[in-house]
Amino acid sequence: QDKLRDELRPKSGLLRVREFMMKDLYSFHANQTDLDNYYEVVAKAYGKIFKKCGIGSVTYRTLASGGSFSKYSDEFQTITGAGEDLIYICKKCGIGINKEIKNENLKCPKCNNSEFEEKKAVEVGNIFKMGTRFSLPFDLKFTDRDGHDKLVLMGCYGIGLGRLMGAIVESSYDQKGIIWPKSVAPFLVHLLQFDNTPKVKKAAQKLYKDCQKEDITILYDDRENKTAGDKFNDADLIGIPYRIVISEKTLKENSVEIKERSKEKAKLVKITQLQKFFKNVKKN
Incomplete structure (x- = not known):
């Protein structure tokens, strides 16, 4: 109350x-x-x-x-x-x-x-x-x-x-911003869309809908008036546990870039492996 x-x-x-x-x-x-x-x-x-x-x-x-x-x-x-x-x-x-x-x-x-x-x-x-x-x-x-x-x-x-x-x-924070524990984070995934081409938009929107179907809470940053640096900085400041980047570069590898907020390094994950990745995230 x-x-x-x-x-x-x-x-x-x-x-x-x-x-x-x-x-x-x-x-x-x-x-x-x-x-x-x-x-x-x-x-x-x-x-x-x-x-x-x-x-x-x-x-x-x-x-x-x-x-x-x-x-x-x-x-x-x-x-x-x-x-x-x-x-x-x-x-x-x-x-x-x-x-x-x-x-x-x-x-x-x-x-x-x-x-x-x-x-x-x-x-x-x-x-x-x-x-x-x-x-x-x-x-x-x-x-x-x-x-x-x-x-x-x-x-x-x-x-x-x-x-x-x-x-x-x-x-739970660092010099860049908050690091929310998964159990209390407002969203589990922060999706960043770079390169506003039809191909990237389509892939990002599909991933957004797939997350919703899997009951994974997701914040979708599709702002076209912000640079990649702005989006990275905002993602670190907000502190959602997982950041996913979709761009022309990642799609050339049929992948997305995933980074845990609490870790320094990002990794490429094949789009075909995302469902498995999300299941593991939900379990842990």
Whole structure:
């Protein structure tokens, strides 16, 4: 859902804004054991989400202040030089601790280690055990099997979608532009058409339609008022995972030029082998 925040100094693109979208989840439980178990289920699910988004290796479950809810809450912090938070990563087990709760004598609550590595990070998600913080004032109760009225225990879980996108970009780019992970890229293929001859246009349009038939999302750059250099630069800036070039030169080889955004070198692939190539791309 969309949320608003009275942010005095919006900055860093999507990392700190006044209006943003959150993936929110609330859970309701009969006892502490049930809350604790479900809390861990969500924590693992969040870890899988961040891994699928391409930032799993640089995102750490991080202990933070629980505020008025509990002793601790858990944040998911992504390491990036653009981050505003300071976290300390346990060198033994990899759990993070937010600077706001770390002191000189603090040991890792998971493994009792006292050696940490300081990193700048941005918070992309958080989870809280709210307990009876809201069920008590609202008198939110349920009747248990023995007929007794008891307060509901609650959990709260959220991922900032815009901030997640910003964190992905800050973690995956080079001097030319963004390098989108395939799982979150707006398109899988960026098709560049060079040489505006009927032969090239026909081949490019056929490839575009073939991709659509294979359910491969594709951005087709058929602009006639742009140079090859302009199109290459724009493709690198946008950062779609696979760039395909069709030109008179490639068609002489009955091929197209394919380059992964994350790699330096391009390669020629025979047009007759494209279907096999696309199947492999979709699998991976």
